[in-house]
Structure formats: structure tokens, C-alpha cells
Amino acid sequence: MIASQDEGKEAVMPINRQWVLRRRPAAEVGPDDLELVEAELPELKDGEVLIRNLYLSLDPTHRIWMSDQDQYLPPVRIGDVMRGGVIGVVEKSRAASLPEGVIVNPGLGGWQDYSVASETVARRVPHLAGVPLTAHMSVLGATGMTAYFGLMDIGRPQPGETVVVSAAAGAVGSIVGQLAKAEGCRVIGIAGGPEKCRWLTHDLGFDGAIDHRTQDISAELARLAPNGVDINFENVGGAVMDAVMAHMNTFSRMPLCGMISTYNREGPVAGPSDFARVLMHRILIKGFIVIDYLPRAAEALAVLAPLVASHHLKWKTHVVDGLENAVDALGRLFTGDHDGKLLVRISPEP
Ligand SMILES: NC(=O)c1ccc[n+]([C@@H]2O[C@H](COP(=O)([O-])OP(=O)(O)OC[C@H]3O[C@@H](n4cnc5c(N)ncnc54)[C@H](OP(=O)(O)O)[C@@H]3O)[C@@H](O)[C@H]2O)c1
Known part of the structure; x- marks a missing residue:
């Protein structure tokens, strides 16, 4: 944490830990391919929210994004924060539609503690009774x-x-x-x-x-x-x-x-x-x-959400604790040493 002076009042600014791509993996992702660094958080602009990330989705495609092969998105650049899907809680808001405390999906929030997103991009995660938040990172995501x-x-x-x-x-x-x-x-x-x-x-x-x-x-x-x-x-x-x-x-x-x-x-x-x-x-x-298919997301959710709510669809999540363990955890997708959708818990749910 960093202490800063804000109009005479001491405010505590959180530090943002980020996994940065250092080099393109030659085969399996190794400890020297990414580095965990600390960065200060940017000031929010109008229409933006600061999101404390709760869960990071680890996906096989992260390995593709680390390479520079021809692919469907631009490769993550060397020195950039690793791209990845997250959900989190709004901690600070300069966006009327997303007040503090709501759970949001900022799209690709990245392998980091905090994300900043515009209210035009971040989507509220709906609360479904009896359905854990992690479902929105798996069966309902x-x-x-x-x-x-x-x-x-x-x-x-x-x-x-x-x-x-x-x-x-x-x-x-x-x-x-x-x-x-x-x-x-x-x-x-x-x-x-x-x-x-x-x-x-x-x-x-x-x-x-x-x-x-x-x-x-x-x-x-x-x-x-x-x-x-x-x-x-x-x-x-x-x-x-x-x-x-x-x-x-x-x-x-x-x-x-x-x-x-x-x-x-x-x-x-x-x-x-x-x-x-x-x-x-x-x-x-x-x-x-x-x-x-994202423009047609509602079509899929109209089928999947009732099946989840009525327990007719089963799914598992495998949650690894700690952003610092993300690189090691990614390897599990390739060895099969995980039991369900692989997630990293970055911080506790509110
Ligand atoms: N097209 C898309 O938009 C899209 C979106 C999401 C995922 N995907 C693709 O869907 C596939 C599954 O992804 P997921 O997120 O659901 O991961 P997942 O199935 O939960 O985990 C990957 C599994 O792949 C199996 N595996 C890994 N290496 C293997 C190998 N050499 N031979 C045989 N099986 C191997 C392992 O299962 P076992 O332990 O059973 O061997 C491992 O648990 C991946 O190919 C991913 O890229 C595509």
C-alpha cells in the first residue's frame, strides 16, 4: 500500500500487482516467461470504475496469446500485462451506472489485482439466488x-x-x-x-x-x-x-x-x-x-441459466488461491491436473 496526501487527508492507495509478459514461451509456460510486478493505480476519469478483481479465468488460449503465431486477437506484447477474463467488485466509481459495491465483468481485465474499466464496457454480473459467483466465470460465462x-x-x-x-x-x-x-x-x-x-x-x-x-x-x-x-x-x-x-x-x-x-x-x-x-x-x-457469438450471449444464457438454477446442469470449478500462483496454475490445463473450470481467486468476495 502507498500513503498519499489528498487535500490534507491521508488516503491509502492500493498497489496493483500485475503479471507482465517478459518473453514468448518456447514450450510449456515457465517461471521466467512472466514477471509479477507492482504498479500504482491510475486516476479514474469520468465514466470509469476501479475494480478489485475477485477471480481470474485461466484458459488454454492464454498460451496462444503469449505466442506471436497468427491468431484471432493481437498477441500480448512483451512488457504488457497478461490478458485474461476477470470479475470483480467496484471499489471506486466515477460512473453513475456502476456504483461502488456492484459486481462487474470488465471484459478482459488482465492478470492483476485491480482493473480500470469504462462503464460502456463493464457489465454488471446479475445476482442469481443460490448460484455462486464463480458460475459466471464458467457455465454462465x-x-x-x-x-x-x-x-x-x-x-x-x-x-x-x-x-x-x-x-x-x-x-x-x-x-x-x-x-x-x-x-x-x-x-x-x-x-x-x-x-x-x-x-x-x-x-x-x-x-x-x-x-x-x-x-x-x-x-x-x-x-x-x-x-x-x-x-x-x-x-x-x-x-x-x-x-x-x-x-x-x-x-x-x-x-x-x-x-x-x-x-x-x-x-x-x-x-x-x-x-x-x-x-x-x-x-x-x-x-x-x-x-x-457475444452479441448472441442472451440466447445462450436463456437456456443455460434455468438449467443451472434447476440443477439440471452440473459443473465444477477448480479455484487456486492467490494471483502469485497464476503462472504455475496455468500449467494444470495442459497436464489435466485440475477438476473443472480453472480459476484464480485474486481477492475475497465482498
Ligand atoms: N473456441 C473457443 O472460443 C473456445 C473457448 C473456450 C475454450 N476453448 C478450447 O476448448 C478446449 C477446452 O478448454 P477448457 O477451457 O474447457 O479447458 P479444460 O477442458 O477445463 O482443460 C483442458 C483439458 O484438456 C485436456 N488436455 C490437455 N492437454 C491434452 C492432450 N495433450 N491430450 C488430450 N487432452 C489434453 C485435459 O483434460 P484430461 O485431464 O481429461 O486429459 C485438460 O484438463 C481447449 O482446446 C480450449 O482452447 C475454445
Whole structure:
């Protein structure tokens, strides 16, 4: 904390800890790639609020943003605060629409203790009885929207179809599978380890689960999906994607949501090994990024919020305490050593 003189009265200005990108990671993100620095907070302008960040969302795409590969947003520049989604509480306000004490989502608040946002950008987080704040960082946030639009808009599930989801026990995948079940589909999840696979079949009602660490995905799919795959909700890429694509039916669909198995690698990423199958079987593959769907957010929330409120949709959050642990925690997304949507608790909820 810094003490400053304000009209003779001593005011205490908080220090803002920020994770700054120091260099582009060569493979897995390491301790020297980012640095935790302290900065003073800027004076608020009219229409702005100072937000004490409560939770930071850690997402696989942060690894992409740290690189300078061709991507859907500008790479984070060396020396800049690491970009990331947060929610927080308004601590100081010069914006009539966002008084002190309200919970807001400032968009991309960054890996830091405090964010400053304009009232034209920050959105109030609605209070839903019985629903924790963290739900707005997972099932009712970008995670839920990714699952909803990828499945419903691109996958277009029909009752009786077979849906395969990779990274199925993760934040996005677990929602996809439950939504597909609600559409009357047969759902097979691919996940790492017996605990995650058991959660899919015992708790979420998936029809089958394949442990990609110990099982032959192709052989298991032949057993669990003997009529082939109509929708492959792709989260992993690489060998997992290849194995599933070999089972995709004629006129099947593949919402290409993510390729996490490739994000720590340098250079061009290989596509499907049997690309001709896309032609022969008229498979629709469509990459998508959730930010393109933000104008339609209300459409997804109108479906997801009632399912959450009525406990028909399950989700998990894995909360790591302390902004100082954010870099270490990010690695968990790539080892699978987390149980649900990965968040960092930056400061206590009010
Ligand atoms: N397109 C979009 O707008 C959008 C938005 C959000 C997320 N995504 C993508 O969706 C995917 C899932 O993201 P999420 O936020 O929901 O994370 P998550 O699934 O909660 O966590 C990532 C999981 O990926 C699995 N994984 C990591 N490396 C792997 C590998 N080499 N092979 C197989 N599985 C691996 C691990 O699960 P196991 O322990 O089960 O192996 C890990 O827990 C990512 O590809 C992400 O980039 C895309």
C-alpha cells in the first residue's frame, strides 16, 4: 500500500500487482516467461470504475496469446500485462451506472489485482439466488457460451445421433456433453484418467467414456459407437482428433473448438491425417471462437441459466488461491491436473 496526501487527508492507495509478459514461451509456460510486478493505480476519469478483481479465468488460449503465431486477437506484447477474463467488485466509481459495491465483468481485465474499466464496457454480473459467483466465470460465462453455440449452432444435434466430446471432463466439454444428452443424443466423452471418466458416466449421464491415457480411442469408439459419430466436438486436436475423425459418418459435423494438444508446440500444426475423409464423407468442419457469438450471449444464457438454477446442469470449478500462483496454475490445463473450470481467486468476495 502507498500513503498519499489528498487535500490534507491521508488516503491509502492500493498497489496493483500485475503479471507482465517478459518473453514468448518456447514450450510449456515457465517461471521466467512472466514477471509479477507492482504498479500504482491510475486516476479514474469520468465514466470509469476501479475494480478489485475477485477471480481470474485461466484458459488454454492464454498460451496462444503469449505466442506471436497468427491468431484471432493481437498477441500480448512483451512488457504488457497478461490478458485474461476477470470479475470483480467496484471499489471506486466515477460512473453513475456502476456504483461502488456492484459486481462487474470488465471484459478482459488482465492478470492483476485491480482493473480500470469504462462503464460502456463493464457489465454488471446479475445476482442469481443460490448460484455462486464463480458460475459466471464458467457455465454462465464464456465457457457455457462456447459449449452452447459450438454444439447447437455448428453441431446441430438431432435426437438419436452420436456425439463425441474430447477434453470431456473439462470446463467446456462437460457442458457440451450434458447439452447433447438433453437433445436426446448418445454421448461419448474422452478424458484423462479413471476418475474423470467415472464422473462423466456416473454423474453426468454420458453413455460412455474413453480414457485417452490408457485406452485405444479407435478401438473403444468401434465398441461404444458402432454406428459411427455424427458430431465430434473437438477440443484437443492431434492424435485424439485423428482417432475420432476416422469414425465420423457421412454428413457428420465437427465444431472445431480447440486443439489444446498443440498449443505448447512451435511451428505449423498438422491437420487431420486422412483429409480425404472430409470430402468422401462430406464432413462439415467449422472452427469458431466464442467472441464472435457475444452479441448472441442472451440466447445462450436463456437456456443455460434455468438449467443451472434447476440443477439440471452440473459443473465444477477448480479455484487456486492467490494471483502469485497464476503462472504455475496455468500449467494444470495442459497436464489435466485440475477438476473443472480453472480459476484464480485474486481477492475475497465482498
Ligand atoms: N473456441 C473457443 O472460443 C473456445 C473457448 C473456450 C475454450 N476453448 C478450447 O476448448 C478446449 C477446452 O478448454 P477448457 O477451457 O474447457 O479447458 P479444460 O477442458 O477445463 O482443460 C483442458 C483439458 O484438456 C485436456 N488436455 C490437455 N492437454 C491434452 C492432450 N495433450 N491430450 C488430450 N487432452 C489434453 C485435459 O483434460 P484430461 O485431464 O481429461 O486429459 C485438460 O484438463 C481447449 O482446446 C480450449 O482452447 C475454445
